[in-house]
Amino acid sequence: MxxxxxxxxxxxxxxxxxxxxxxxxxxxxxxxxxxxxxxxxxxxxxxxxxxxxxxxxxxxxxxGQASSMRVTPRCRHFDVCGGCSMQHLDPSAQVAMKQRVLEDNLAHIGKVRAENIMRPMYGPTWDYRYRARLSVRHVAKKETVLVGFHERASSFVADIVTCEILPDHVAAMLVPLRELIVMLSIYDQLPQIEVAIGEGLTVLAARIMAPLTAADAVLMRAFADRWNIQWWLQTKGPETAVPYYPIGPELYYTLPEFGIKMPFKPVDFTQVNHHINRVLVGKALRLLDVQPDDRVADLFCGLGNFTLPLATQAREVVGIEGSSALTSRALDNAKANGLSEKTSFQTRNLFEVTAGHLVALGRFDRMLIDPPRDGAVALAEALAALSTSHPDLMPKRIVYVSCSPSTLARDADILVHQAGYVLKKAGVVNMFPHTSHVESIAVFDLP
CATH class of the missing domain: 2.40.50.140 (Nucleic acid-binding proteins)
Known part of the structure; x- marks a missing residue:
């Protein structure tokens, strides 16, 4: 046929x-x-x-002829590995596609159009991934262990020996990691390894389903010494992750523009692309245009990635997050950076926030929203209700950082058509080159 x-x-x-x-x-x-x-x-x-x-x-x-946008994938595993899906597309065309996805979502889901489309935010397109979750799978038929990302649209682990989006020193460890795990007594009870890279330190956090033996400990420590990494062990949920060897160095990243040093754990949510994160934080704060007398809210604040830089510019910043463990550590980060007098943190489920909750928080001049993929629909609806009941409490500008163009568009529909905001600007952030993931940023103003 x-x-x-x-x-x-x-x-x-x-x-x-x-x-x-x-x-x-x-x-x-x-x-x-x-x-x-x-x-x-x-x-x-x-x-x-x-x-x-x-x-x-x-x-x-x-x-016939190939598209002018087609390029040769740099990675030898591109056809199998699910870590990237767009290496065959020119990087500038990738960003143009993401911009179109954002605009289409805003138009079709949100029924809104930004008054101004901002230039995309670019960064390195290779060796950029400073956080990754590597799956580990023992393959009995092949008498080996695979370490890497899943195959495309599959639960199988791709048989990879290198990776072009991981930093070189991590990619070089993929095969040695396989060789190490095969030698461990728990070779079939180690399902994943979290990679987290900070300033001068690389951590591998191993999820283990059984305790290490004395022989395992010798092998793990020798690997850490050889590759200059720090092991963490996680026995159950993320809260059980603890340093193993060597003890002492601390993971952190920096935001040099604001003089911020941000400690974090390898299992914490932090942006995978440190270069773009610095660009994004700077851009978000410039768009928010914080004045020295402003009171600012940072919603879904996490460890304080935006909160602490905001505190260098505003009179007061309130960070709100759903996890008390996160808000406690965000406060510790504020203290470590000498910013605790201008910051406070509250634990609140922002997926259930109401206008009454916003009234209790008091007036904010400006608001930064950085939700997960689910977006911030409850917050948008609360602001819409607030616009009717307490219009004097409405923040005059909102900057919304999004990792899902569809939920951003849904929330923009509410903010514009019910809460009375104007979508002034929107644009994409190429946080994940060679993937279809679209990160974006939008600015909403009261007229």
């Missing part, structure tokens, strides 16, 4: 080429999503998922 070829018209949010089959009468048939295909290319494909109105598949061949 001859291959079926389709013409790719566009890319979807996962960087898959989108085309259509042609029916026998010449009409447009079902939509096909093709991994590895780019707009303008005529490709054949192998389907791995079929539904009534669409199919998903992988490109198997091409007829």
């Amino acid at each position: 001859p291959d079926t070829f389709i013409t790719i018209k566009t890319l979807d949010m996962d960087a898959r080429g989108v085309g259509h089959l042609v029916n026998e009468d010449g009409s447009q048939g079902k939509v096909i999503f093709v991994e590895g295909a780019l707009p303008g290319e005529r490709v054949s494909f192998l389907s791995f998922k079929k539904k009534k109105n669409w199919e998903a598949g992988r490109m198997t061949g091409m007829r």
